[in-house]
Amino acid sequence: MSRRVQLYDTTLRDGSQGEGVTFSVQDKLLITQRLDEAGFDFIEGGFPLSNPKDAEYFQRVRDLDLKHATVCAFGLTRRKNTAAEDDVTLKALVDAGTPAVTVVGKTWDLHVNEIMRIDRAENLAMIADSVAFLKAEGKRVIYDAEHFFDGYRANPDFALETLRAAADAGAEIVVLCDTNGGSLPDFVARAVHAAREAIRCPVGIHCHNDSDLATANTLAAVQAGAIQVQGTINGIGERCGNADLIAAAANLALKLDFDVLLPAQDGAGGVQHLTELSRFVYETANLALRRGQPFVGSSAFAHKGGMHVHAVNRLASSYEHIDPAKVGNERRILVSELSGRSNIVAAATKLKIDADDALMRTVLAKVVELEHAGYQFEAAEASFELLVKKCAGTFQSHFNRDHYRVNIESGQETRVAGEEPVTEASIKLRIPMPDGSEEVRHEVAEGDGPINALDAALRKALLPVYPQLAEVTLTDYKVRVINPTEGTAAKVRVMIESHGSGPGEPADWSTVGVSENVVEASWLALCDSIEYALARTAAPEATAEESVQPPVPSPS
Ligand SMILES: CC(=O)SCCNC(=O)CCNC(=O)[C@H](O)C(C)(C)COP(=O)(O)OP(=O)(O)OC[C@H]1O[C@@H](n2cnc3c(N)ncnc32)[C@H](O)[C@@H]1OP(=O)(O)O
Numbered sequence: 001m002s003r004r005v006q007l008y009d010t011t012l013r014d015g016s017q018g019e020g021v022t023f024s025v026q027d028k029l030l031i032t033q034r035l036d037e038a039g040f041d042f043i044e045g046g047f048p049l050s051n052p053k054d055a056e057y058f059q060r061v062r063d064l065d066l067k068h069a070t071v072c073a074f075g076l077t078r079r080k081n082t083a084a085e086d087d088v089t090l091k092a093l094v095d096a097g098t099p100a101v102t103v104v105g106k107t108w109d110l111h112v113n114e115i116m117r118i119d120r121a122e123n124l125a126m127i128a129d130s131v132a133f134l135k136a137e138g139k140r141v142i143y144d145a146e147h148f149f150d151g152y153r154a155n156p157d158f159a160l161e162t163l164r165a166a167a168d169a170g171a172e173i174v175v176l177c178d179t180n181g182g183s184l185p186d187f188v189a190r191a192v193h194a195a196r197e198a199i200r201c202p203v204g205i206h207c208h209n210d211s212d213l214a215t216a217n218t219l220a221a222v223q224a225g226a227i228q229v230q231g232t233i234n235g236i237g238e239r240c241g242n243a244d245l246i247a248a249a250a251n252l253a254l255k256l257d258f259d260v261l262l263p264a265q266d267g268a269g270g271v272q273h274l275t276e277l278s279r280f281v282y283e284t285a286n287l288a289l290r291r292g293q294p295f296v297g298s299s300a301f302a303h304k305g306g307m308h309v310h311a312v313n314r315l316a317s318s319y320e321h322i323d324p325a326k327v328g329n330e331r332r333i334l335v336s337e338l339s340g341r342s343n344i345v346a347a348a349t350k351l352k353i354d355a356d357d358a359l360m361r362t363v364l365a366k367v368v369e370l371e372h373a374g375y376q377f378e379a380a381e382a383s384f385e386l387l388v389k390k391c392a393g394t395f396q397s398h399f400n401r402d403h404y405r406v407n408i409e410s411g412q413e414t415r416v417a418g419e420e421p422v423t424e425a426s427i428k429l430r431i432p433m434p435d436g437s438e439e440v441r442h443e444v445a446e447g448d449g450p451i452n453a454l455d456a457a458l459r460k461a462l463l464p465v466y467p468q469l470a471e472v473t474l475t476d477y478k479v480r481v482i483n484p485t486e487g488t489a490a491k492v493r494v495m496i497e498s499h500g501s502g503p504g505e506p507a508d509w510s511t512v513g514v515s516e517n518v519v520e521a522s523w524l525a526l527c528d529s530i531e532y533a534l535a536r537t538a539a540p541e542a543t544a545e546e547s548v549q550p551p552v553p554s555p556s
């Protein structure tokens, strides 16, 4: 049977020490619930002495009906020259009301001498008194040995003595911390062996990522006998972050056959929900996803090079270290100028388009041509889908441009009055109707800038005919200069992200437009977004014979 490794999550405490990370009490409660559902063994909820938010969390977390996890409150050993029973941190830990508490103490003589400015005997007494006091209060005590690896390197006898002080006073586990994140895996393994020999209780590991080695050091420690892994979801944390529990859990379960999280199913060791959990924490913390994050990032199993896609289509493991489904992720095939026919076939199959050889060559040639002109399809899957339909002759446009005009008025008086320029767009469209006739719509709208005005006029013209567009919103708009050496005559690429919440599943999609004129580039991306939205809510596609559109219209 596989050995169980305890996963101790400190996203809510050490994770919140990361730059740009802040959780509300409600966020913390939601994350606690999710971590419990995923099968984490310990959840360090916060530092109750530190701030009223953390203190409130410990009040409210009692109302959650947690099934598996033990919630821990975190704090320091008693202050120097203070009795444990009079110490405010220890009192706050007791008052937090959790079954387990984690106290951090000093291990490195440099910190004892230079930072705390106490003698070694007092440091050992602070550790022993604090653990003994909390034990006497009925708590399970986890002892975090701050800077253990630096301390062991500098003065191994003293570092091990601090661990013994905690273990002998009743700590159930001593967790060895690479606080500065500077250690290398072979040293970590040696130091873990030494710690295990020096104390009676088991050891855990807590690594920081300053050398980009937090996961490697964590695995080395477990292989050297550590039974608990501390870290954070997505590796968020102070400076370069903590060990990422996502990568640690996946490696432990899938590469090293340890038992983590929920009981093993299909040999996956309870890690099937890691992608969902990772994204939930990013969303809750309002942080941007890391595309290239191992195991769970959106690019973790995204194949772009034509030769790779060709091989993956034959045998996925030829370019994948695990089956993405094992961690709840999915394979993606990207389309770009680096594509071969295999990329196009894979993408077309996903769109349920019959991929004959001639069509694939046409699509591939068009993608290469357009990417050369500045388009980028790998992040604009909706524009790519329209392109394939155009090449296949199955695209039916829902509106055709007659013309648009954008007018911006900004005079000296406007500036003097501190007013924004007035932007107005007018638009004339021809809309094919089901009875074969054509409706001409001419509309004018104002907006905060030319793109906003154009979008408003387009919607005004289309909404009476296509009311479902009321459910479509533009969620992001990015402009990139493609050939900056051309100055203001440079080409620009506009990427638009849209969201639809109407009939069918809510969905997000991206579109692209390229031109030397930013308004025209935006118009092209905007039109693709609207066409895509209308196609997804429309009746089944026309066949190539029924289609009235000429194949492959020029996109610009
Ligand atoms: C490795 C880690 O991540 S440990 C956790 C770090 N996290 C945080 O610091 C976030 C939360 N911290 C806080 O809210 C505050 O710093 C508090 C409430 C803990 C303390 O605030 P203050 O009392 O104002 O002290 P301040 O932060 O300036 O200094 C820390 C004091 O604790 C002492 N101290 C530091 N570590 C320890 C320890 N393990 N045990 C006991 N005392 C300690 C320091 O020596 C210093 O006291 P001194 O000035 O008498 O020498």
Ligand SMILES: CC(=O)C(=O)O
Residues within 6 Å of the ligand: 014, 104, 144, 145, 146, 147, 177, 178, 179, 180, 206, 208
């Ligand atoms: C305890 C802790 O967070 C550290 O030593 O890094």
